[in-house]
Amino acid sequence: MRRSSRAAGRRGRYARGRKKLNGPAGLFAALALAEAGERVTVFERGQPVEERGRDIGALFARRQLNEESNLCYGEGGAGTWSDGKLTTRIGRNSERVRAVLHALVAFGAPENILVDGKPHLGTDRLVRILRTARKYLEGLGVEFRFGVRCARVNRDPNTGDACGVTLADGAVVAAKAVVLAAGHSSRGLMEALHEEDVKLTYQSFAAGFRIEHPQGMLDTIQYGEKYAGYVDGGKGPLPVADYRVANTVPDGVAAGRACYSFCMCPGGQIVPTSTVEDELCINGMSFSKRSSKWANSGLVSTITERDAKPFADEGYEPLCGVSFQRHIEREAAIMGGGKLVVPVQTAEDFLSETVSNASTLPSSSYRLGVVPGPLHELYPREVTKAIQESLARFDKQLPGFAGSQALIHAPEARTSSPVRIDRDKETLESVSCRALYPTGEGAGYAGGIVSAACDGLAAATEILRAYKSAQA
Numbered sequence: 001m002r003r004s005s006r007a008a009g010r011r012g013r014y015a016r017g018r019k020k021l022n023g024p025a026g027l028f029a030a031l032a033l034a035e036a037g038e039r040v041t042v043f044e045r046g047q048p049v050e051e052r053g054r055d056i057g058a059l060f061a062r063r064q065l066n067e068e069s070n071l072c073y074g075e076g077g078a079g080t081w082s083d084g085k086l087t088t089r090i091g092r093n094s095e096r097v098r099a100v101l102h103a104l105v106a107f108g109a110p111e112n113i114l115v116d117g118k119p120h121l122g123t124d125r126l127v128r129i130l131r132t133a134r135k136y137l138e139g140l141g142v143e144f145r146f147g148v149r150c151a152r153v154n155r156d157p158n159t160g161d162a163c164g165v166t167l168a169d170g171a172v173v174a175a176k177a178v179v180l181a182a183g184h185s186s187r188g189l190m191e192a193l194h195e196e197d198v199k200l201t202y203q204s205f206a207a208g209f210r211i212e213h214p215q216g217m218l219d220t221i222q223y224g225e226k227y228a229g230y231v232d233g234g235k236g237p238l239p240v241a242d243y244r245v246a247n248t249v250p251d252g253v254a255a256g257r258a259c260y261s262f263c264m265c266p267g268g269q270i271v272p273t274s275t276v277e278d279e280l281c282i283n284g285m286s287f288s289k290r291s292s293k294w295a296n297s298g299l300v301s302t303i304t305e306r307d308a309k310p311f312a313d314e315g316y317e318p319l320c321g322v323s324f325q326r327h328i329e330r331e332a333a334i335m336g337g338g339k340l341v342v343p344v345q346t347a348e349d350f351l352s353e354t355v356s357n358a359s360t361l362p363s364s365s366y367r368l369g370v371v372p373g374p375l376h377e378l379y380p381r382e383v384t385k386a387i388q389e390s391l392a393r394f395d396k397q398l399p400g401f402a403g404s405q406a407l408i409h410a411p412e413a414r415t416s417s418p419v420r421i422d423r424d425k426e427t428l429e430s431v432s433c434r435a436l437y438p439t440g441e442g443a444g445y446a447g448g449i450v451s452a453a454c455d456g457l458a459a460a461t462e463i464l465r466a467y468k469s470a471q472a
C-alpha cells in the first residue's frame with residue numbers, strides 16, 4: 001500500500017526543513033547540509049561530551065551506568081571514548097575520506113593524520129575536536145537537542161514517505177528528510193522501524209571476545225628483545241606495537257569459518273559498552289599516547305544467519321542478529337555475576353576448556369572487575385571451535401598469543417550492525433520509505449569512525465541533489 005502510493009513527483013516535497021542526525025555519520029551529514037545552507041536539527045539521546053565525560057567517570061569510579069549517556073550514547077557517538085583509529089578499508093585517498101580527515105584537522109586534530117599510515121587520535125583529542133565541531137555547527141545554525149531520544153520515524157499516511165520523528169516524550173517533529181544515523185546499539189528504534197514496515201535484512205556480523213596481553217610482551221614479539229625498549233610506554237621513538245591476525249578454519253565442525261582480530265587497541269584498556277546492566281558488552285579504548293601496560297583486541301568470528309535464526313523473536317525475524325547478541329550479552333552478564341563484572345579465562349584454559357584459577361589470573365585493564373568463567377560455553381559450538389582453532393594458529397605466528405599471559409574477556413558482540421536498513425543504491429533512501437536516509441554503522445553501511453562519517457557526507461549529498469532537482 002505504502003510502496004505503491006509513492007507519487008512520481010514526490011521530489012517536489014523537498015524544502016528546507018529539519019533533519020534528524022547523530023554520531024560521526026550524523027555529524028558529518030549535519031556539517032555538509034548546514035554548510036549548504038540547510039536547516040538542521042540534531043537529536044541525540046545522550047549528553048554533550050562534557051557531561052558525558054562525567055557520566056562515564058561515574059561508571060568507571062562508582063559503577064553507575066547511565067542508560068542514556070555512556071560509551072555508546074552521547075555526543076560523537078560510539079567512537080568518542082575509543083582508540084580513535086582513523087584507518088578505513090574504503091580507500092585512504094578517496095575524496096570523501098580526505099574531506100573527513102581535513103575536517104578533523106580543521107577542528108583541531110594534528111596534521112599528521114593526513115599522512116600517517118595508521119592515523120589515530122585517542123579519546124582525549126576526540127573530546128576536544130567534538131567541542132570545536134559543535135561550536136562551528138552551531139555557528140552555522142545547527143540546533144543540537146541533547147538528551148532527546150527518537151522513538152520512531154513517522155510516515156505520511158498517504159505516501160508512506162518519512163515525514164518526521166516521534167520523540168520518546170511523545171512530541172511529534174515534522175521533517176522534510178530524516179537521516180537515521182543511530183548506530184548499532186539503538187535496538188528499540190530498529191524494532192520500531194520493523195513495526196513501521198521499513199525493510200530490514202539480516203546482515204552477517206562478527207562476535208567473540210576481547211583478548212588482552214601485556215603490551216611489553218607484544219613489543220618484544222614485534223620488535224625483538226633488542227629494540228622493544230625503544231617503545232618506552234608510548235614515549236619512545238618506536239610506535240607501541242600492534243598486530244592483525246586472521247584465519248579461515250580449513251576443516252572440521254568449524255570449516256569455512258573466519259576468525260580475526262578486530263579494533264586492536266595498543267596501550268589501551270578494555271571498557272564496558274553496555275547500555276543496560278543485564279546486557280554485558282565490552283570494547284577497547286586508549287588515549288593518544290597509548291601508554292597503558294596492556295594491549296587488547298577483539299577476537300571474533302562470523303555469525304551467520306543460520307547461527308542467529310534460532311534466537312529470533314516471532315514476527316521480528318530480520319532482527320534475529322539482535323536477539324542473538326542480546327542472548328550472548330545476557331548470558332555473559334550472568335556468568336560475570338552482575339554489576340558489569342566481566343567473565344574471563346586465560347587463552348590456555350579456553351583451549352583446554354577449563355575454568356581459570358582466580359588466584360593465578362593475569363592482571364586486567366578492565367576497571368569494573370573480572371571473574372573466572374567458562375567462556376568456552378558462551379557461544380554455539382562451531383563459533384567456539386573456530387576461535388579455538390584460530391587461536392592455536394595465531395600462537396604460532398605470535399608466540400605467547402595464546403599463552404598463560406593472554407586473558408580472554410567476554411563478550412565482544414557488537415562489532416557491527418547485525419541488520420541492514422535496505423536503501424536505494426543511488427538515492428540512498430530506504431527502499432520502502434522515501435525521504436528516510438538510513439546512514440552509518442547502525443544502518444549497515446559503515447564499520448568505523450571514518451567510514452561512518454563518509455556515509456554521512458554521502459547521505460547529505462543525496463539530500464541536496466534531491467532538493468536541487470525538485471527546485472529545477
Ligand SMILES: Cc1cc2nc3c(=O)[nH]c(=O)nc-3n(C[C@H](O)[C@H](O)[C@H](O)COP(=O)(O)OP(=O)(O)OC[C@H]3O[C@@H](n4cnc5c(N)ncnc54)[C@H](O)[C@@H]3O)c2cc1C
Nearest residue numbers: 022023025045077078079082084085150183440441448449
Ligand atoms: C569503545 C569503542 C571503541 C571504538 N574504537 C574505534 C576506533 O578506534 N576506530 C574506529 O574507526 N571505530 C571505532 N569504534 C567503532 C565506531 O565508534 C563506530 O563505527 C562509529 O562510531 C559508527 O558511527 P555512527 O555515526 O554510524 O554511529 P554511532 O557512533 O553509534 O552514533 C550513533 C548516535 O546516535 C545516538 N542515538 C542512538 N539511538 C538514538 C535515538 N533513538 N535517538 C536519538 N539518538 C540516538 C547515539 O547516542 C549515538 O550518539 C569503536 C566503538 C566503540 C564502542
